[in-house]
Amino acid sequence: MAPLLRKLLIAFGALLLVLVAALAILAATFDPNAYKGLAIDWMKTERQRTLVIEGPVALSFFPTLAVQISGVTLSERGKATEFMHLDEAKLSVAVMPLLRKRLQVDGISAKGVRAVWRRAADGSSNIDDLLAKKRPDEPEATGGPEGEALAFDVSGVKFEDLKLTVDDALAGVAGAVAVKSFVTGRLADQAESPVELDAQVDLTRPALSGHLSGKTKLRLDLKAHRTALRDMQLAWVGNAFGIQALDTKLTGALAHDGAAGTLAATDLDVRIGATLGALRLDGSQVAVKSFGYDPAKKHLALEQLKVRIAGKQDGNPLKLDLDWPKLAVDGTALSGGPVTGELSLKGPLALDATFKSAAPRGNFERVEVPGFETTLKGSSGPRRIAGTVRSNLALDVAGQALAVEGLAAKLTIEEPSLQPLALDAGGRATASAKAATWKLTGAINTNPFDTEGRVGLADKPVSIEASANFKALDLNRLLPSAPPAAAASSAAPGKAGAGDAAPVDLSALKSAQGRFSLRAGTFAYRQYRATNLAMDATLRGGTLKVAPFSAELWRGKLDLVAQADANANRIAAKGAADGIDIQALLKDVADKDLLEGRGRLALDVATTGRTVGELKSHLDGSTSLSLHDGAIKGINLAQRLRQARAAISMKADAAAKASATEKTDFSELSASFTLADGIARSSDLNMKSPFLRLGGEGLVDIPKSRIDYTVRATVADTSKGQGGAELALLRGVTVPVRLTGPLDGIEWDIRWSAVAADVLRTDVGRALEDRLKDKLGLPPRSASAPDGAASRPEDLLKDKLRRLLK
Known part of the structure; x- marks a missing residue:
């Protein structure tokens, strides 16, 4: 037996010697560069991609399987465009550990890598053909007979100058991520490794651009699907989701268990600096001593939550402090401390508020913070506001939703020039990651109101459904008083050059969709006063349609439909106002006092533009006007025509500026205008009075706020009294009167020189x-x-x- 065993050992040794010799000869003589062509041809035939390998390929087999390549470019499938390029890459794997089901990588490094990843809305991507496809009859891959996963051990990873361009329609992500450097220590299951990152993010969808850098210690537990980060020192400088100049630093520790769904944090501290519109944050902080969440054990713990917001609003100091010392939930047992805080804002708009609550109650599924009370007082110029808001807060842990129940708000607003305003409202509101809802009832002074609605936060774009009913709604009582300059500007939009450069941005209409309804018994905003206001609107695809919009105002009734299209920056309106007081309309809308009378105004107009001036210049459509028992302001034509004898004898034209105290009465007046490029033209003026008949034609230049109009005045045969003898001299004679100049100072020019020759043909x-x-x-x-x-x-x-x- 022993000789046989010895012979077998000798034979095995000889075989091993031959195998080692063969491997040595193979390693010494094998030239991987000779197989470049095979790899290029295979990629072309099997994947319809073009592979270019410009640099040499280095390959070794023992004791490590190592490969090094450079100058590699791979095209998109079936296209010549580049999918990936790398300047240099190295990979080294120990051979012997593979026999023990261990993947031991001595090192991974890559430099100068760029790649493009695209995914369509149906989930297909530009790398599907490169991924291994499992046949339907092929069993699931396992690490061995017992199904154990292949253990791995990477001594280190080093990446430099990596750039990934992403266009993911399914996830809504587009842009580029450039990794300047990514370096790790030893990566192994259940081993802690240092990680350092320096990257630049430039995404257009969502809006995210900035510099991400930092270091941490990473621990992976692949079997338990756990990830832990310790000693985090991460920083982000850039813009994110509409927030500008965001400067954030994160420290502390985080741990996540993917299988159990647990999350834990220790000494988590976030320092924030940012600009959001007129708000600038500096030195703000959100910190928590410890946080734990375990849904399986119904455990929730929070200790020493601190929120410190500091900064400036429109240059005025702002400060918010919020503290929650403790919350502990284990199943049905809940304990904790009350929430406290305060808010302070200085400046023209000043506000001071304090927050407090009772001790929390509830269980793991529902955490309640009862008696949450806010006491506030503030001022805006001469206006003073004070009051309290009370509610019970309820957090639905499983549904991740917050409910505001038993809401009771009592506010008073006082201003020396107005009667005090008292707001008393109550109701309920909810908020979650998917939606927010509200239903409120109350009264403003003794005028009741109710409102309800829903905001779909998960919808793309955000969807809103809202309705409100007011017995009386006076926005002037609720909004801060407008400064004199602003009030004058808003009251006189027609003044040439005043605010023409002001931008008109409708892009906000693209960020939402929905339906809206408003009803108000009486309504006031700035100089506008209306009763029985009714408005229904829909918003879809960046287009807001208001149909109908009706109200009783200017002593008449307005009915119209309107539309604002953010895609073309277009505004249109069509409708009519019946029985209106034209003097009140012109005063409110254009701050002009040109006409008196009651009647009908119809319009069908549209315009486009990015500024107020462009909107005026692109105004197209038509309008018509029909009035009775009124007057044209600025001149008394009857009085001027009584001076006919002297004027005719001198054969001199008489020019005069419009006078605020003079007017020409009429019993009927009608005219229509066609608008093109902001110019309103009319040729059918028809005005009647007991002693005059007027016709005329001309234009009004809306962008320049100027008029050039010629009125033809004829003395009626029925004129008696009021200087009828003098007017009788002109009976049957047409007197041309030209109106020119800015609308704020119209010049009336009576052309007596054209009248003199005509007089000789009269009685x-x-x-x-x-x-x-x-x-x-x-x-x-x-x-x-x-x-x-x-x-x-x-x-x-x-x-x-x-x-x-x-």
């Missing part, structure tokens, strides 16, 4: 001719001329003068 002219003939001894126009005498007055005049000259 006045004939009367003057008869008086002249009588002086010259000529027969009047009514006498018959003698036989043989000159029949024309000119001939008779020549004969008479000839005799006199003799």
Whole structure:
């Protein structure tokens, strides 16, 4: 037996010697570069991709399986465009541990790598063909007969200059991530490894751009699906989700168990600096001593939560402090301390508030913070606000939702020039990651209101459904008083050049969708006053449609439909106002006092533009006006026409500025306008009064706020009284009156020079001719001329003068 065993050992040794020799010869003589062509051809044939290997390929087999490649480029499938490129990559794997089901990697390094990953909305991506596809009859891969996973051990990873371009329609992510460096220590199951990262993120969807850097210690437990980060020192500097100049530093420890769904944090501290609109945060902090969440054990623990917000709002100091000392939940047992805090804002808009609550109660599924009370007082100029807001807060842990129950708000607003306003409201509200809802009822002074709605936060874009009903809604009582300059600007939008450069941005309409409803018995905003206001609106795809919009205002009734399209920055309106007071309308909308009267105004207009000036310049459509029992402000045409004799004798035109105290009364007035590129043209003016008839044509330049209009005034045959004798001199004569200049200072120019020649063809002219003939001894126009005498007055005049000259 022993000789046989010895022979077998000798044979085995000889075989091993031959195998080692063969491997040595293979390693010494094998040239992997000779197989470049095979790899290139296989990639072209099997994957329809173009592979280019510019650099040499280095390969070794023992004691480590090592490969080094450089200058590698791979195209997209079926295209010549680049999918991936790397300047240099190295991989070294120990051979002997593989026999013990251990993947021991001596090192992984890569430099100068760039790649593009795309995924469509249906889930297909540009790397599907490179992934191994499991056949339907192929068993699941395992690490061995017992199904154990292959253990791994990586001595270190080093990546430099990596760039990944992403376009993921399914996840809604697009942009680029550039890793300047990523270095780790030894990576192994249940071993802690130091990790350092320096990366630049530039995403367009979502809006995220900035610099991410830091270091931590990473521990992986693959069997338990656990990940732990300790000694975190991470920093982000950039912009994120609409927040500008975000400077965040995170320290502490985090641990997550993917299988059990647990989360734990220790000494977590976040320092924040950021700009959000007019709000600038500096030195803000959110910290928690410890936090634990274990859904299987129904355990929730929170210790020493501190929120410190510090910064400036519009340059004015802002401070918020919130403390929650302790919360402990184990199944149905709950204990903890009350929440306390305070808020302070200084400046023109000042606010001071304090927060407090009773001790929490409930269980793991529902954590309640009863008696949460906010006491506040503040001011805005002469306005003062004070009151309290009480509610019970309830946190649905499993549903991750917050409910505000038993809400009771009592606020008072006082301003020296107004009666005090008291707001009393109550109801309920909820909020979660998916949606927020509210239902409130109350009263403003003694005027009741109710409102309810829902915001779908998980919808893309956010969806909103809201309705509100008010017996009386006076926004002037609720909003801060407008500064005089702002009030003047809002009241006089028609003034040429005033605010024309102000941007008109409708892009916010793209960020939401939904339906809205508003009803108000009485309504006030700035200078506008209305009753029985009713508005329904829908918002879809960046287009807001208001249909209908109706209200009783300007002593009449307004009915219209309107639309605002953010995609084209287009605004349109169509409708009519019946029985309105035109003077009140012009005063509210344009701060002009040009007309008096009651009647109907119809419009069908549209415009596009990115500024107020562009909207004026692109205004198109039509309008019509029909009024009765009113007046044109600025001139008294009847009085001016009574001066006809002097004006005609001088044959001089009479120009005058519009006067605030003069006006021309009418019983009826109608006109229509066509609008193109901001110019309103009219040719059908028709105005009637007891002694005048007016027609005319011309234009109004809305962008420049100027008028160029010619009115044709004719004295009516029925004119009596009010200087009727003087006006009788012009009966049947058309007097042209030209209106020019800015709408704030219209100049009325009566063209008497054009009237003088026409007067001679009227009764006045004939009367003057008869008086002249009588002086010259000529027969009047009514006498018959003698036989043989000159029949024309000119001939008779020549004969008479000839005799006199003799």
